[in-house]
Amino acid sequence: MTPIRPTPAAYAPALPVHADPETDALCDSGLPHELAYAFGGPFHLLLPHRFDANVAAFRAVLDALDVRGTIYYAKKANKAAAWIERCAAGGVGVDVASVGELSQALGHGVRGPDLVVTGPAKADELLRLATAHRCLIAVDALDELDRLLAHARRGTAPRLLLRVLPPDAPDSRFGMTEAELDTALVRCARAGDGVRMEGFSFHLSGYAIRPRAVLAARLVGLCRRARGLGLPADRISVGGGFAVDYLSHADWQDFLATQRPAHYHAGRTFAAADFYPYHSPVAGAQALRALLSTVPPGHPSTVASLLREAGITVLLEPGRALLDRAGCTVFRVQGVKDRGPRGAGTGEPGGTEPAPSDVSGASASTGAYGILTVDGTSLSLSEQWFNSEFAPDPTLVTPRGRAVRGRPYPACVAGASCLESDVLTWRKIVFPDRPAIGDLLVYRNTAGYQMDSNESPFHDLALPPKIVIEPADGPPRWRLDRRPAG
Incomplete structure (x- = not known):
């Protein structure tokens, strides 16, 4: 039989991640198969040394532009303790939004003053703990400010930022209007030493640089206004939103231009606008450089210059960007089902060819997968x-290492549950050879938000364990993540 020669007409273009020799070597080492056998299910691999490298890249930009800055890792991006341990060891702050996150950060050695507490309408217990541990609290609304000031009247002065509603996003549910900010500033000034109002923050969706620069400049102006009322106001938070670059520009644009329902199992459709921007020409620490180097409209100098001139510290809350290339997710293939094109071999109208017993031997024109x-x-x-x-293609790993090119085999990837919607990859990925039961699929660069945002022990399946990989001179060394129970 003639192997498939996939064409754009039958299958979507490939989406390989950027070259990563270290992860390639890990796939070829045999360790993933040993771990799959040991744990009997999917698992996540963590590479904390890459987290350290990403932190160092952000700090290098701050140093190069002579800007005072503090980095807070956005804990919501991944629940593993390994990242918090690196924060504690490296003097990195942590952005938390619940009692559980705050307690875990403290339990792994991060000091209260190195925590920033975000999120809307915080529970009283969270406000109490944050105040007691001298955390910095981003206040989202006037009623939240009133509850926080009540803690101040009990003898503890909370540290806080006031969150600003972006003028260009008036429908956002985060932040305070201009009038609400005026009221909040007056209340903070009246509280005197009972509160420490340290500056302002904003929450902005998306990854565009210029809107963040415009808001940063506005927050500098708000700090000057607050100082006129006797408030310290010496820092601003620009949040996260530092994109990660997964794929090449050519591959991503080719995919967006050609993808259509025929490229997906069951004719599934995805709007291009709903995809994460898997290629970003300015990403990670370089996105910070671009932000600080932007001259906002109506200002004579860059954001970096505005911060220096006003003596203001910039606070950063990256999550995904600190986890770039710092982990991957591994699944074991436990079934391979061949499917022909719709109607083929079924007796349905238009069915003119039998469903192939080996999809790799079908013609690309059939759309078999x-x-x-x-x-x-x-x-x-x-x-x-x-x-x-x-979107990035998973890597097929056999017991001998990464699969070599044989007979290309297009396939979608489904989960083990009884739900039709349980599909990991609807797109018909063209694998280099036909996967076999026991082979592994390694989804790369999943540490940022992918691993555990939705995790659930559905069907009483165990949650995938997180395995920490540590650099070593010989074979890879590993250990279980030390996240506390509960």
Whole structure:
């Protein structure tokens, strides 16, 4: 039989991640198969040394532009303790939004003053703990400010930022209007030493640089206004929103231009606008450089210059950007089902060819493909939470290492649950050879939001363990993540 020669007409273009020799070597080492056998299900691999490298890159930009800055890792991006341990060891702050996150950060050695507490309408217990541990609290509304000032009247002066509603996003549910900010500033000034109002913050969706620069400049002006009322106001938070670059520009643009329902199992459709921007020309620490180097409209100098001139510290809350290339997710193939084109071999109208017993021997024009079923669920690859899917191609790993090119085999990837919607990858990925039961699929660069945002022990399946990989001179060394129970 003649192997498939995939064409854009039959299958979507490939979406390989950027070259990563370290992860390639890990795939070829045999360790993933040993771990799959040991844990009997999917698992996540963590590479904390890459977290350290990403932190260092952000700090290098701050130093190069002579800007005072503090980095807070956005804990919501991944629940593993390994990242918090690195924060404690490296003097990195942590952005938390619940009692559980705050307690875990403290329990792993991060000091209260190195925590910033975000999120809307915080519970009283969270406000009490944050105040007691001298955390910095981003206040989102006037009623929240009133509850926080009540703690001040009990003898503890809370540290706070006032969150600003972006003027260009008036429908956002985060932040205070201009009038509400005026009221909040007056209340903070009246509280005197009972509160420490340290500055302002904003929450802005998306990854565009210029809107963040415009808001940063506005917050500098608000700090000057607050100082006129006798408030310290010496810092601003620009939040996160530092994109991660997963794929090449050419591959991503080719995919967006050609993708259509025929490229997906069951004719599934995805709007291009709903995909994460998997290629970003300015990403990570370089996005910070671009932000600080922007001259906002109506200002004579860059954001960096405005911060220096006003003596203001910039606070950063990256999550995904600190986890770039710092982890991957591994599933074991436990079933391979061949599927022909709709109507083929079924007696349906238009069915003129038999469904192939080996999809790799079918003609590309038939659109034949397979359905791989793995030993976990799509709840451990969370992008479908956003009506999308994780676009980069997984790597097929056999017991001998990464699969070599044989007979190309297009397939979608489904989960082990009884739900039709439990599909990890709806797109018909063209694998280099036909996967076999026991082979592994390694989804790369999943540490940022993918691993555990949606995790659930559905069907009483165990949650995938997180395995920390540590650099070593010989074979890779590993240990279980030390996240406390509960």
